[in-house]
Amino acid sequence: REDRGRSPQRDFHILFVPRRSLLCEQWLKEQGVLGSFIHREQYSLDLIPFDGDLLSMESESAFKECYLESDQTSLYHAAKGLMTLQALYGTIPQIFGKGECARHVANMMIRMKREFPGSQNSIFPVFDTLLLLDRNVDLLTPLATQLTYEGLIDEIYGIQNTYVKLPPEKFAPKKQSEGGKDLPTEPKKLQLNSAEELYAEIRDKNFNAVGSVLSKKAKIISAAFEERHHAKTVGEIKQFVSQLPHMQAARSSLANHTSIAELIKDITTSEDFFDNLTVEQEFMSGIDTDKVNNYIEDCIAQKHPLIKILRLVCLQSVCNSGLKQKVLDHYKREILQTYGYEHILTLNNLEKAGLLKPQTSGRNNYPTIRKTLRLWMDDVNEQNPNDISYVYSGYAPLSVRLAQLLARPGWRSIEEVLKMLPGPHFEERQQLPTGLQKKRQHGENRVTLVFFLGGVTYAEIAALRFLSQMEDGGTEYVIATTKLINGTSWIKSLMEKLEPAPF
Amino acid sequence: LKESKRAVNSLRDIVDDDDDDDLERVSWSGEPVGSISWSIKETASSSTSSLEGRDSSLQKGSSSYAAFPKQVSSYSLSSLFKGRNKLPSFQSLSDALSDTGVKNYTPELRRPKAEYKDYSSDWSPKDTVRRMQRGKICSLERFRSLQDKLVLLDEAVAGHDGNVITAVLIFLKRTLRREILFRELEVRQVALSHLIHFLKETGEQKLLLDLLRFLDRTEEVALSQYREHLNIQDVEKRREFLKGCIGLPFSAEDTSHIQDHYTLLERQIIIEANDRHLETAGQSEIFRKYPRKASILNMPLVTTLFYSCFYHYTEAEGTFSSPTNLKKTFKIPDKQYVLTALAARAKLRAWDDVDALFTTKNWLGYTKKKAPIGFHRVVEILQRNNAPVQVLQEYVRLVEDVETRLNLATKYKCHDVVIETYRDLKDRIQLTAYKCKVERGSTEEEKINSILNN
Numbered sequence: 001r002e003d004r005g006r007s008p009q010r011d012f013h014i015l016f017v018p019r020r021s022l023l024c025e026q027w028l029k030e031q032g033v034l035g036s037f038i039h040r041e042q043y044s045l046d047l048i049p050f051d052g053d054l055l056s057m058e059s060e061s062a063f064k065e066c067y068l069e070s071d072q073t074s075l076y077h078a079a080k081g082l083m084t085l086q087a088l089y090g091t092i093p094q095i096f097g098k099g100e101c102a103r104h105v106a107n108m109m110i111r112m113k114r115e116f117p118g119s120q121n122s123i124f125p126v127f128d129t130l131l132l133l134d135r136n137v138d139l140l141t142p143l144a145t146q147l148t149y150e151g152l153i154d155e156i157y158g159i160q161n162t163y164v165k166l167p168p169e170k171f172a173p174k175k176q177s178e179g180g181k182d183l184p185t186e187p188k189k190l191q192l193n194s195a196e197e198l199y200a201e202i203r204d205k206n207f208n209a210v211g212s213v214l215s216k217k218a219k220i221i222s223a224a225f226e227e228r229h230h231a232k233t234v235g236e237i238k239q240f241v242s243q244l245p246h247m248q249a250a251r252s253s254l255a256n257h258t259s260i261a262e263l264i265k266d267i268t269t270s271e272d273f274f275d276n277l278t279v280e281q282e283f284m285s286g287i288d289t290d291k292v293n294n295y296i297e298d299c300i301a302q303k304h305p306l307i308k309i310l311r312l313v314c315l316q317s318v319c320n321s322g323l324k325q326k327v328l329d330h331y332k333r334e335i336l337q338t339y340g341y342e343h344i345l346t347l348n349n350l351e352k353a354g355l356l357k358p359q360t361s362g363r364n365n366y367p368t369i370r371k372t373l374r375l376w377m378d379d380v381n382e383q384n385p386n387d388i389s390y391v392y393s394g395y396a397p398l399s400v401r402l403a404q405l406l407a408r409p410g411w412r413s414i415e416e417v418l419k420m421l422p423g424p425h426f427e428e429r430q431q432l433p434t435g436l437q438k439k440r441q442h443g444e445n446r447v448t449l450v451f452f453l454g455g456v457t458y459a460e461i462a463a464l465r466f467l468s469q470m471e472d473g474g475t476e477y478v479i480a481t482t483k484l485i486n487g488t489s490w491i492k493s494l495m496e497k498l499e500p501a502p503f
Numbered sequence: 504l505k506e507s508k509r510a511v512n513s514l515r516d517i518v519d520d521d522d523d524d525d526l527e528r529v530s531w532s533g534e535p536v537g538s539i540s541w542s543i544k545e546t547a548s549s550s551t552s553s554l555e556g557r558d559s560s561l562q563k564g565s566s567s568y569a570a571f572p573k574q575v576s577s578y579s580l581s582s583l584f585k586g587r588n589k590l591p592s593f594q595s596l597s598d599a600l601s602d603t604g605v606k607n608y609t610p611e612l613r614r615p616k617a618e619y620k621d622y623s624s625d626w627s628p629k630d631t632v633r634r635m636q637r638g639k640i641c642s643l644e645r646f647r648s649l650q651d652k653l654v655l656l657d658e659a660v661a662g663h664d665g666n667v668i669t670a671v672l673i674f675l676k677r678t679l680r681r682e683i684l685f686r687e688l689e690v691r692q693v694a695l696s697h698l699i700h701f702l703k704e705t706g707e708q709k710l711l712l713d714l715l716r717f718l719d720r721t722e723e724v725a726l727s728q729y730r731e732h733l734n735i736q737d738v739e740k741r742r743e744f745l746k747g748c749i750g751l752p753f754s755a756e757d758t759s760h761i762q763d764h765y766t767l768l769e770r771q772i773i774i775e776a777n778d779r780h781l782e783t784a785g786q787s788e789i790f791r792k793y794p795r796k797a798s799i800l801n802m803p804l805v806t807t808l809f810y811s812c813f814y815h816y817t818e819a820e821g822t823f824s825s826p827t828n829l830k831k832t833f834k835i836p837d838k839q840y841v842l843t844a845l846a847a848r849a850k851l852r853a854w855d856d857v858d859a860l861f862t863t864k865n866w867l868g869y870t871k872k873k874a875p876i877g878f879h880r881v882v883e884i885l886q887r888n889n890a891p892v893q894v895l896q897e898y899v900r901l902v903e904d905v906e907t908r909l910n911l912a913t914k915y916k917c918h919d920v921v922i923e924t925y926r927d928l929k930d931r932i933q934l935t936a937y938k939c940k941v942e943r944g945s946t947e948e949e950k951i952n953s954i955l956n957n
Contacts, residue, residue: 021666026673027705069703070696073665108663218509258508298880301842303805329756337833340803341764344757345730498733 013039019077046081047480050162051194053468054461055480057081058161062482063135063454064493066101067353074482075101078453079108081480082130085449090125091430092449096406099134099423101453106132106428113430125432127478128446131403135454137421138398139355142490143315144280146459147393149210150192150203152264154458154486162193170259190256198253204462206382206390207268210261214254221250276308280315284395285376286367289320292330300334306343307495309335311487314355319366322359345496353494354422365420372417373401388463400463403450407467407475445476455485628655635659635667643674652679653687660693668697676710685717725751729761738800742768763804763833770832771799771807774824778814789814793851804833805843812847816856837875845881849888857885857894878902882911896920913940918947926954 014037016024028034047055062074082105086092091113095106135142146155157164165187194200198217202210224247231237267273279295282288296312313331317323323331332347350356370376375396377389388404389396405414411425418425450464456479464477626634628651631641646652652675659671672694675684688695695718702711708731715724729748735741745765753761775798781787782795799810811826818825830840841860848856861872861881874881878901885895896917902908905924912920918941925934934951941947 019666065700069700070692071665071700072663072693073668076663076665079663262508297838301839332756333760334839336760336763337804337835337839340801341760341767342733344760345726348726496730 012037014041016040016042017045019044046077046084050484053465053478055081055085055478056484057482058484059482060489060493063353063485063490064349066454067136068349068494072101072104075105075453076108078451078482079105079112082109082451083112085480088123089127090123091432092127092130093125093430093432094129095132095428095430096129096411096426097132097428098402098418098421098425099132099137099453101134101423102132103424103426105451105453106426110428110430122433126447127449129406129448131406131448131450133399133402133450133452134423135452136354137402137423139353140284140315140318141397141399141460142455142457142485143311143318143355143487144284144392144395145277146391146457146486147206147208148204148391148459148462149207149261149264151391151457151459151462151486152207152268153192153260154484155488156264156267158486158489159192159458159484163189163191165189166260166263170263171256190260196253198250198257202257203458204391204465206385206393207261207264208382208393212383214258214261217250217254218258221247221254225251276312279312281394283316283319284370284392286319286370289316289364289366290324290327292327296331297334300338303338306335306339307488307491310346310350310356310491314350314491317356320359321361321364321366322357325358328356328358342498343496346494349494349496350491355494369398369417369420372414373398373405375401385466388466390466391459391463397457397460397463399452399456400460400467403448403464403477404467407446407448407473445474447476447478449478449480452479452481455483455490456481457486458484628658631655632658632662632667632671635670636662636664643671646674649679649683656687656691656694660691665697668694669701672698672701681713685714688714689718721752722754725753725757729753738768738772741801742772766832767804767807768801770823770829771802774807774811775799777824804829804835805839808835808840808843809847812844813851816844816848816853841875842880842884845884846888849885849890852888852890854890854894858897872901874901879904879907879911882915886915892917919950922947922950922954931955 019042025034025040028037045057047057050056057074057078059074059077065071065074095109097103097106146152150159153159153164157166166189168186168188171188192199192203194203202213205213224243228240231240275295279293293312293316296309296316299312300309313323313335317328335347336343347356373396375389375398377387377394377396380387380389380394382390382393387396388400391397402411405411411418445468452460461479464479467473468476626641628646631643632655635641643655646655656668656671656675659668662668676698679687688698699711699714702708702714708727712724712727715721715727725748728751732741732744732748735744742765745761745768748761749758749765751761778790778795778799782790785791793813795814799807802810808826808829811824811829815822815824816826818828820827820831822828826840826844829835844860845857848854848860861874862870863873864870878898881898882895882902885898892915895915896912896919899908899912899915899917899920900923902911905928909921909924911917912924921937921940922934925937934955938948938951941951
């Protein structure tokens with residue numbers, strides 16, 4: 001309204017992304033400004049491609065809405081996104097799923113297909129299988145600290161829409177000519193995706209294996225630059241010069257990642273990181289999950305960031321199928337006394353989401369699940385991994401294990417364990433028009449689209465990519481999700497907002 | 504890592520024209536990102552691909568769209584809109600087709616109202632929901648009878664689109680009597696959840712609480728009401744409000760926490776008023792030496808305890824600001840109390856107070872040092888506050904685990920402790936080796952020599 005007064009010639013338009021919201025329009029109407037907008041449009045972004053094998057809806061509130069507020073609107077949009085995908089890449093003949101939300105999405109997909117018969121197209125299906133997984137089938141994985149290169153960048157600095165902002169000191173160009181130049185104060189912004197060759201190579205590796213890749217790369221690039229001494233003929237010089245831009249890009253890429261790796265190493269070699277990781281791994285391997293943990297108590301006493309504490313207590317709770325009432329009460333009391341009583345609201349949310357709750361049945365299912373699905377692997381090889389557990393240096397993400405076992409030998413072999421995990425599991429088939437049924441050639445990989453409803457971590461993505469490139473794996477994976485998350489952003493989305501609302 | 508860093512730095516010298524570290528970013532088609540030709544290609548490709556990619560069930564496969572601008576004078580956001588194919592939402596295709604061929608290729612500025620509103624009165628509930636799902640605003644007023652409204656709601660729920668469900672609920676909320684609305688929603692879980700979410704978002708607290716009470720979701724009522732305290736800035740009002748929350752139907756555990764919250768705030772108000780008075784009067788030494796940086800209001804309990812141990816340590820249990828009073832009132836466990844008191848006294852360099860914390864007299868009258876936390880923690884906190892070596896030494900000596908004791912003693916140069924420990928371990932080699940760590944001719948060196956010679 002103020003703006004309007006100042007410049008009556010101005011036109012106001014409003015674009016709702018990703019979709020129009022009645023609530024917003026209602027509020028604008030109440031403020032009396034709705035009519036001032038000449039255009040009210042929505043730009044429907046359902047699934048956004050983040051990389052060649054990764055799609056995300058970037059819906060931050062999806063998990064909270066589905067599991068805390070029983071509002072499944074985001075699932076409706078996930079289903080619509082999947083319909084769009086099928087329109088482009090062909091009907092997906094097989095749908096597997098585990099979880100309430102998965103069931104709901106599958107039902108909607110089938111119904112949408114029925115209601116729009118014109119959507120039958122004649123595209124050869126690119127995807128053989130769709131696997132829908134509820135986040136709450138595996139609450140454990142996002143809580144643990146990721147140990148892949150990309151995972152650690154996200155944990156420490158936070159990757160937003162493939163961009164990361166880093167402290168600028170290590171990226172300042174060393175120019176001798178201009179002495180006394182001020183260090184940049186703006187954080188260094190870098191784009192991270194598979195278009196960068198070096199990044200594609202190291203992003204999914206366990207961080208401990210990154211150093212050797214970088215040093216090898218350094219040798220190769222140094223050698224390449226050395227070639228200029230050997231170039232004698234005009235032809236050779238010309239060839240060298242034509243390579244120069246590529247080599248410069250490679251050098252720049254190497255410089256950036258060497259700096260990033262140094263920054264990360266400073267954190268991972270710290271005592272606190274080590275202590276934290278030790279406790280996480282103890283819980284994940286089933287040690288002492290039923291008592292109050294000393295390290296957690298110490299951290300509360302030293303007033304470490306609340307989210308760190310919450311991740312740890314939730315991890316303990318999940319690895320124990322809920323905490324004993326005494327232990328839970330003890331943690332709650334310490335947290336409330338140290339961080340403030342208002343956090344009762346957040347603790348309540350975490351209980352509702354199943355992350356921090358009392359043990360109801362008196363039975364701890366986690367050891368059985370852990371053993372049957374081989375979630376804890378002692379003999380993990382970080383440099384040359386042979387199993388997905390390398391992404392957490394010992395813990396195999398439960399969600400990815402389910403995907404792995406679905407492909408081979410199938411979920412029949414883990415019926416008992418599946419029943420211990422929340423929500424129904426199911427299989428649906430969608431009719432393909434005759435002639436489109438694809439017969440896979442011998443040796444040709446199946447393509448499975450794994451859709452995480454409620455969020456996915458970079459470590460899980462790395463694990464799926466690992467499965468894709470396995471020699472005799474038989475399946476390639478494409479990943480879709482409602483949001484790319486890490487433990488911190490995930491817990492944050494469940495925390496009660498403690499500041500009064502702006503309106 | 505070191506190798507690659509070396510390589511990187513040496514390469515920097517080799518490559519002369521190293522003007523900027525920024526890579527020239529290039530899009531898939533080869534255009535430099537950010538250039539004008541790139542922008543043009545981007546907008547063109549997103550228009551075409553989004554058209555084709557849309558849910559083909561609802562589009563009739565029309566392929567014509569407004570012609571792309573051949574020259575653009577400036578690359579402002581508005582000029583991007585001019586002549587650009589309107590991003591397809593389901594009804595805009597027809598609009599795109601009706602391009603008027605104005606010089607700047609502007610699409611029509613105002614959509615005919617008919618596009619938005621549905622004046623027809625024939626749409627059934629099912630069709631109404633369908634149209635709403637496609638973004639058309641429908642007048643719901645003609646659904647007058649309760650029956651019609653419920654059918655409309657059920658259709659909306661069956662359609663799964665949250666936006667539509669909310670729209671219908673707004674209508675019902677406006678046109679139905681409260682009791683009827685509640686009663687009908689009680690048996691419609693999905694719609695109920697939507698309404699609750701909606702009421703939370705819009706802050707319609709009263710209606711929300713009434714609804715939750717109707718549903719007998721008592722704990723939620725309690726928590727919802729408690730949440731409101733965050734909106735009350737005035738401390739006195741907040742205190743009153745919290746007092747009112749105590750009787751609410753929380754779970755047993757939570758009730759005690761709410762009680763504590765109220766009691767704490769009540770105390771804080773008293774302490775704050777008192778201390779502010781002391782500060783301005785300027786008579787109290789502690790407040791003059793260490794002026795307060797913030798008010799104690801709304802701080803967590805442990806922070807309040809620290810404050811109390813800092814400014815009011817010696818007060819008797821009877822006063823509201825004494826640490827012992829806080830400990831008793833809130834049943835603060837020993838561990839937490841000792842840690843906090845230690846941190847506060849160490850900050851003030853009150854080593855005698857620290858000593859007293861750990862000294863207990865047993866029944867024979869002998870004093871003994873005890874701690875509910877490991878002594879290595881005590882050492883840590885003392886060291887962080889730059890305690891002098893003589894004080895540190897006392898507590899390093901008390902660390903039970905020998906290895907830890909040696910580590911800490913060596914780290915903080917508590918020579919006597921190192922010497923004594925090696926002596927007790929009868930480790931001649933280490934003791935001799937440690938000689939080089941002490942000053943030539945010092946008492947420590949003498950001590951080592953005398954032990955070695957015995």
